[in-house]
Amino acid sequence: MATYPATFDRIRPRTALTLLAGATGASAAALWLLRPGPPRLGLLVALAVASGVGGAGTS
Amino acid sequence: MPVGALVMGALVYLAGHALPPIGSSFTGLVAAAAALTATGLLPVRFPSSKWQVPREWARLGWVAFTASFGAILGAGVLTRIASPGFYVVLAWGLSAPDWGAIWPAFLAFGLARAAPSVAIALGVLRVRNRPHRMFVWSNQMARASFAVQLMLLPVIAATFL
Numbered sequence: 001m002a003t004y005p006a007t008f009d010r011i012r013p014r015t016a017l018t019l020l021a022g023a024t025g026a027s028a029a030a031l032w033l034l035r036p037g038p039p040r041l042g043l044l045v046a047l048a049v050a051s052g053v054g055g056a057g058t059s
Numbered sequence: 060m061p062v063g064a065l066v067m068g069a070l071v072y073l074a075g076h077a078l079p080p081i082g083s084s085f086t087g088l089v090a091a092a093a094a095l096t097a098t099g100l101l102p103v104r105f106p107s108s109k110w111q112v113p114r115e116w117a118r119l120g121w122v123a124f125t126a127s128f129g130a131i132l133g134a135g136v137l138t139r140i141a142s143p144g145f146y147v148v149l150a151w152g153l154s155a156p157d158w159g160a161i162w163p164a165f166l167a168f169g170l171a172r173a174a175p176s177v178a179i180a181l182g183v184l185r186v187r188n189r190p191h192r193m194f195v196w197s198n199q200m201a202r203a204s205f206a207v208q209l210m211l212l213p214v215i216a217a218t219f220l
Contacts, residue, residue: 040083040218041160044151047144047211048164052064052171053204054142055132056179057197 060176063133064169065162071152072161081154087219089150093143094212097205107140133169141201144208147215175200 075081095101112131117124131137135145148164155161178200179193 041163043211043215043218044086044148044164045167047208047215048148048168049171050204050207050211051142051144051148052168052173053175054144054201054208055135055172056175056200056204057194058139058141 060129060133060173061166061169063130064135064165064172066130067134067136068152068161068165069158071149071165072155072158075153075155078153083151083154083156083219085154086147086150087216090147090212090219091216093146094209094216097143097209097212105140105143105146108136108138110138112138129173133172135168135172142204142208144212147212 092101092103093105096103096105112128116127119127136149140146145168148168151164152161175197179196
């Protein structure tokens with residue numbers, strides 16, 4: 001079910017699930033590598049940048 | 060847009076301090092929910108405004124219109140929220156312990172919100188006869204950023220939970 005129609009329709013569900021699965025594995029590896037102090041603010045800034053660019057074309 | 064984003068960050072920070080302490084795991088919960096929602100695995104819809112900046116405001120003059128347009132889009136919540144990751148930024152603003160940990164995320168959001176407009180405006184000068192390219196570029200940027208968000212959201216969820 002597409003809960004973000006405008007954005008989600010741009011990417012195939014299988015691609016989205018593959019990315020999600022890959023990222024979940026990567027996050028587990030990152031957590032193991034970055035213990036005990038993961039760079040939380042860096043991750044949030046990266047997400048904020050992607051979120052900002054994601055608004056392209058909307059007003 | 061960066062100014063609007065910083066103002067929103069300050070308002071969220073103040074709201075977070077007016078509430079009982081939430082804890083940073085709230086950010087992880089929102090990230091997990093956003094990841095599941097964005098992929099359609101969690102059939103819920105996060106709240107979002109349907110309002111758009113009225114084009115009639117252009118009568119205010121281009122300076123006032125551009126400034127208000129940028130501030131409103133930079134605030135992020137007054138118009139449609141197109142990015143699942145922005146909910147996580149808002150959650151961080153509510154739950155982070157101090158302002159120094161909040162403003163970089165909101166400033167980054169504001170700058171990144173403005174970047175496609177600047178890039179497209181510059182690009183349109185090169186393809187003056189093909190204005191539809193502007194919309195193609197917008198879609199490409201939004202699609203790429205959506206994929207990046209899908210990768211970052213589980214990482215943030217795992218980091219904060």
